[in-house]
Amino acid sequence: MSQDTKKPGVKRREFLKVLGATSAAVAAAGCSEETGKLIPYLVSPDQTVPGVSTYYATTCRECSAACGLIAETRDGRAIKLEGNPDHPVNHGALCARGQSALQGLYNPDRFRSPMVNEGGAWKVITWDDAITRLSQGITQTRGANRAGGAVFINQHESGSFPRFLDTWLAGFGMPPHLSVDFESDAAAIEANRRTYGVAWPSLSFKDAKIIVSFGADFLDSWGANVPQQLDFADARARLDGAPRFVYIGPRRSLTGLNADEWIACKPGGELAIANALAGKGSIQQAATDAGVDQAALQALATELAANKPALVLSGVSGESALDVALAVAAINQASGAVGVTIKPAQPLTGFEGIAHTDQLLGAVERMRAGQVSVAFVRGVNPAYHLPKASNFADAFAKVPLRVSFSSFPDETTELCNLIIPDLHSLESWGDAEPIRGTIALQQPVMDPVFPTNSKTIPVAPGTADVLIQVAKKDATVASKFGAPDYRATLIAGFPGGAQALGAALPKGLAAGTIPARTLAAAPAVAPKTTSIASTQGEFFLITYPSPLLGDGRGANKPWLQELPDPVTKVSWSSWIEIHPETAQRLGIDRGDILEVKTANGTVRAPAFPYLGVHKDAIAIPFGRGHRAAHAMPMFDPKTHTVGEVQWGYGRYARDLGINAFDLLPVGTHAAGGFIWTATKASVSKTGDNEALPSTEGSARQHGRGIAQAVNAADLNKPGAGEGGEAKEALPGDASHAFLPGLRSPVAADAQGDLGAPTAADQGKNKGLYREDDIRGMAKRRWAMTIDLARCTGCSACITACNAENNVPTVGAFWQNATIYADQKPGFNITRGREMTWIRLERYFEGNPDGKFGQDFETRFVPMLCQHCGNAPCEPVCPVYATYHAPDGLNVQVYNRCVGTRYCSNNCPYKVRYFNWFGYGEVDRKQYAFPEPLNWQLNPDVTVRGKGVMEKCSFCVQRIREAENRATLEHRELQPDEFTVACAQGCPSRAITFGDAADPNWTVAQLANDKRAYHVFEELNTYTAVVYLKKVNHPAAGATAPRA
Amino acid sequence: MATTATPLPGGQRPNIPSAAVRFPAIKTYDQVDREIAGTLGPSLGWFGALGIAILCMLIGATAWTYQIHEGLGAAGYQPPVMWGVYIVTFVFWVGIGHAGTLISAILYLFRAGFRTSIYRASEAMTVFAVMTAGLFPILHLGRPWKFFWLIPYPNWRLIWPNPKSPLVWDVFAILTYLTISSTFLYIGLIPDIAILRDREKNPIRKAILSQLSLGWRNSDREWRHFTRAYLFLAAFATPLVLSVHSVVSFDFAMALTPGWHATIFPPYFVAGAIFSGIGMVFTIAIPLRKAFKLEHYITLNDLDAAAKLCLFTSSVVGLAYLTEFQVAWMSGNRFEQDYFWNRVFGQWAWAAWIMLICNVVLPLSLWSQKLRRNPAWLFILSLFINLGMWFERFVIVVPSLSHEFEPWQWGTYRPTWVDYSILLGSFGWFFMWFLLFIKQLPVMAMAEIKEVILPPMRRRRDFSHDLTQGVVDPDETGATH
């Protein structure tokens, strides 16, 4: 496929540009604009029809989990990533980071060609030149017999490439590469290896009677979060016998917020608790050591004893990490978890062979000692995420030849002297073994975005191909690399060869195993243990990888920058979490700029009082605070020219927030992993205050019953009310007064204006439209159910929606009006001007006056346009720009909208978003899709111009596409034939979409669930979105906090 | 012998009984012409004022240009507060307009004597206020260049505006109001323009005035139809005053936003409008009578009467405020209650209290006749009223939106320099027109004033007698020579 599409090379790219321009043009544009040219294919690629999407199965490389992807491509451009339903790991789900891979592919700051640094000045070179220089450099080192000192730091990945790379290195007499993953939990891996003999057994939450997590954030970034989330949701959504979930740790992460109970121990206290639960040491002692309530701990111990098997996880990152992990393993074994909830038999191979921080530090020391002749960096950014204290930059500078294969101008790359940008995983061949016995294939879903600048090399090569080229230049090595390119190499190595590969590609999967790297025992490096006790400061400093930006990799993707942090709802900025009680004591308000000081450094960031952090601790997320080595002027889209490198990880990441690594000492624990919670810190107010770019209005729902919950115990006893406000219906018998509204497209029917629909009305044309006008479409009522018992608040749905519906990001500092005093990042967010069509509201329940030690509950509500049958927004629009479609959609017609914004005023759910600036207009500085980001735009969806209201359309373009396909095949739509982007992307399957008027669709059945309710039902809006109450599992005796 | 005169047919417009003593200081027709026509023609101070007005107008225009280029984000909107200063100012100016029509039309029907001297000025104020207000709905659009989509005109899209939308009602109401009140103003002006025309020496000006006066020549036939048409226009304008601001209030009352969704709005808005209008009348008329030395036309009696009206409307508005709270309190509706609590004790308390003090507390001073007859105080008070009424609209629009159903979307609002410049610009625009008006055309209806002063007589006699009887009594017939 991509062979065919490759032929026309540059020319077909012009063709793409035309399409790009077309789809990027705006609703505001009139009809009489320049019609332009039509550039045909030279040779039309088979299997593709212009204007119809082609789907390729491939593999996600954004983290080590290697989830399966389905890439939707239109006219040769990838426009959407979705999970591969057949994939054994993610079963069709995909997290926000995975979806955002597209913005890595189309990132405007990607290197367009190789570059070399000569005398401090960067200059663009051709691919041929780059390859020659590389091979020369290597030949020299070999000549000098220093090849043994080479260091290749590679982003950790599973599959054949690591072995391929080792072979290549060996060929030149270089040692095996370091496969680095900063987010991996070294302690857990080590403990697993010692206990079960594998790095990462697959976990089964479904089979657990109780789940206990020691700081293991399996919903954020610990382990393979997508499958874990899916499994967790399945487990918790069971209406009886669902496992309770207890979270132990000093900070309540997104995972913690999903727990029924939070035992807030002080940092380092986990060890005592784990030991006590494992039977070593008394509960009482543990309680005092960890500073937690003894009763709660005792209760937990009893519960663990009573409910077997349990699933206990450890994700502690302190100096005692390994010990905790081992103790936890003991607990698991005691409760018979092994083989049931923890399955060493099906290990996640993606976690094998990770080189931990101690080895990396060892390499750094060798560099400092001048023993390293040549250093390669690929997909890793040690200059950013090694603590300043390690002086990586100085050590690195001692290496004569520093080659970066990074696609982005990150900190490490800036320190290199030769850049040979790698292809994006969506442009290149590869494979992975996500779970033992399954090979996941990675294939290019489109031509490389950027043309090659070389006569002899027709298409920009990936690193693997570059390595092969280099090898071919060297007589001695060439023999080992007979295959013309990496693709051929893969085919050769693939069990069954070309045929089998060809057969496997459509699904992207094949049975079989990929031989693992043969790793000589890593050079032993003495762990640099640091004792947190010995550090100064009144607060423990908790640092953690952001669930969205990871260790900083995501920072150059506007989707991830804009996506509010699931816990704090802050975007485009760093923050310092501090417990409200402490904040009150120190007189700190939300947004006050705090100065955090440790022995290693100082940072300044706004404070975020957060109930979920220990009162003696402050917490800072990683991911932001990218800096260029040499200070660069503020980015200005007007003066920026293509090819001008935006050092500091690109325009979206540079000089944004703080880098918590600056505060940390260089410390590794017994398992060789990096110690995240390594030091204490002192906090002082600076006196300034800046409004946090947060989408949060009020964190409490003031008893308005937006997010409703019910106790598992009450659920099955009918009539037992949850209490609270009267409108919250009894769990046993939910008021289903809204159901008629769901059965007919126009709620007026439900109100009896046309006679309430009867059984006989099913499938008939209903609604106020005349029979002969509606062509039988009106029998449908598109609707959605959202199960709050499943929703974990991970926010993947938001990214899915952004990708599908061309929703602009508005937080970059240059996206404000020109004349503003402050050009702060996230300024538009601060002003509440976010555009995301679906938002995740995070409401706290209980502990109203923010006391530490009092538990609280969190409820996540995905809030999107409710597509009301009686939509308040519709009648007030003076120009019919919003109206009720005969199939029950509440439609927004962008090109008719004049922007009175009356509809938004009248919307009780506040789900309409206004284009305050020309986010969709190419010539404006607020343009949200700078070339080539606009290649990702969905051609089926209009890009909205300035001054226009927009909102969730229930992916009407997907509805139309399905209808078109059905009519083309002369058939009716099949139940659950298609779904909308948010539902498709949801990793916990909380969202279901379909036709509620037809009982055969799942959504119609779910709407009858006894947990079903409408938000603001008393407003008589007859919404099409039905929520299912969250289910709480309070500790025995206790009752969950109320709404 | 018997007179040929017929008795007064019903509905004929009689003179105001107290006509003879209406303007004790005004003796002859010539005096009226001389004094009022004398106020015309530019003066240095006038040029200064006009300059300032135009400057402000230009500032506003610049801000608007910038906003159109940049996008509405240039203004300080902060979702969920999707309406802000612009709509507030729109309602404010429409409100100002109402007093003018009230004085010129309603008081005309009620034969309130004190209208004669101030109605011309206030009618002009109405027209210019509505002209100003009319800008804002366009100005606050996301795509102002598409404003005409709100007007039902035949087009190739075969699509029409939505007649169910309060905003379309607005379009109809405002356009009608502008048309009728400007017609009303112009019709009233015709005889006076004729007077100016006949006094004018400069041929060019004379030509222009001749065009404007439409060849009016004061014949009995013209007067006969004129007076009747005038009466009917007044009769039309009267319900219009009540309807227009009711329709404006529907913009809010028809929405279900807490703090907007209230049946009390129409009367409440109309009262508020008239209240603010009277305020603006004071702001304009008091300096005017001083500058133009027309104290014997706009007499203290007139001010006193207007002040009473002001006091009345103020108390109506005050009652409306209280009713809102009482309704919210008794409704048992959580959203209403939260909102109204938030209004007076929440983040917007300051605005609410400005409103209450300026509109309810200060006007209480008008219970004292001494203050009612004290132009200086009335002027100061009127400024407070203008401020208070602007903030009334602010309190209705902004806090309601910032504190709606969805706690997650509760927000705040911070206008930017663009909002403020355009607000300033609106005042510049208004006063520019008004200043141009008062120096080109008479600020008082000469013909109508002549109507209510004693006509020149050869023989003194009881005047009221003439009104009831014929023109002359029989015994005197023929006795003249």
Place this chain on the structure above:
Amino acid sequence: MTQRRKWTAIPGLLALAIGAAMLSAYSGASSSQHHSPVQPINFPHPVHVQKLGMNCLYCHNAANKSMDPGLPAVSTCIGCHNIIGPDRPASDLGPKRHSVELDKLYKFADVAGMGAGMGANAKPIPWVRIHKLPEYVHFPHTRHVNAGVTCQTCHGQIQKMDRVYQFASLNMGWCVSCHVNGYSAKEGLQAAGYAPPDSGANAAAAPATVATGERKKARYDCANCHY
């Protein structure tokens, strides 16, 4: 002392008229109907369709399965014109002659001569776009083609156009009137320039709707095309 002077209220009326005119002009009643740009290659539809009786779908091959009708790839042209070179023998298409247009095609496709395939530096033909709907209008060709709407109903009788021009106004009103009043296969055929089969075998072959003249209507609420 009788004064005679001319009066007139005409200026006011004039102003009104101008205002109205400007409004209607501004309201976008404009359309690019009838515009007929010069194409890089003067492709003769009449010869291909009328004389050789090629089906529209042969070149515009996506029209029945996609939103886009699809443009012929250059290779599609060369497919035939490899054997049909610029030097044309006398035939029913005319006397012996040399076709300049085919020279141009060969130049674009970098074809050495008859029989020789496309060369390495073949370039796509930059056709000038004629029918253009704004981006906010999503027009599914497939729905219409499969509903039996003849191409000519909207595009005019291309088979008779020596140079293609925009036949319909493509105004919204134009679209909608058809959705409201419905499309009749009979009129469709007439629009296509073929007499509706009246009797015998033709009638049997033709879809029933032709005889009945039944009109097929379609939804015309906004979200049909605008999203």
Place this chain on the structure above:
Amino acid sequence: MQGVLGAFREIDSAVEAIEDLKKERFGDITVFTPTPRHEFEHVMAHGPSKVRIFTLIFGLAGVTFGYWIPVWISDYWPLVVGGKAIATWVPFTILGFEVMVLVGGLATVFAMFALAHIPRLTMTVGYDARFSGAHFGVWVVTDPDRADDAMTVLKKHGAEEVRRER
């Protein structure tokens, strides 16, 4: 058109003059007065103005039209908004009212123009600039032979100035 024009300073003399002229069967009399006075209305004894008829008719026409527009618009392209009926009568009353006022009001004005013969393109004989100021004018259309009688009558009642016009 020939006639006699008399300019009076006092209203009562003007009135009496007119009465005498009427006694003497002078037909076509026009009064010019700076301000409407009932004395003249009585003595001229014209019926009430016809303006009101136009007002009524066009007012009714307006309200009908004002109701019809929105109903027609709503029905022309039936789009459901807020689950409401297509043609909602109650709110359309507002439009009905506004259009009534608009049409009725403008009709009244134009009726007045028509009946009062304005705008008049020529300033007819018999007008004098003073009549907009402080003078009352009486204009009698006569044939030359009776002009003198008219003039005497006017003089007798103390007209400030009397002159023939032709």
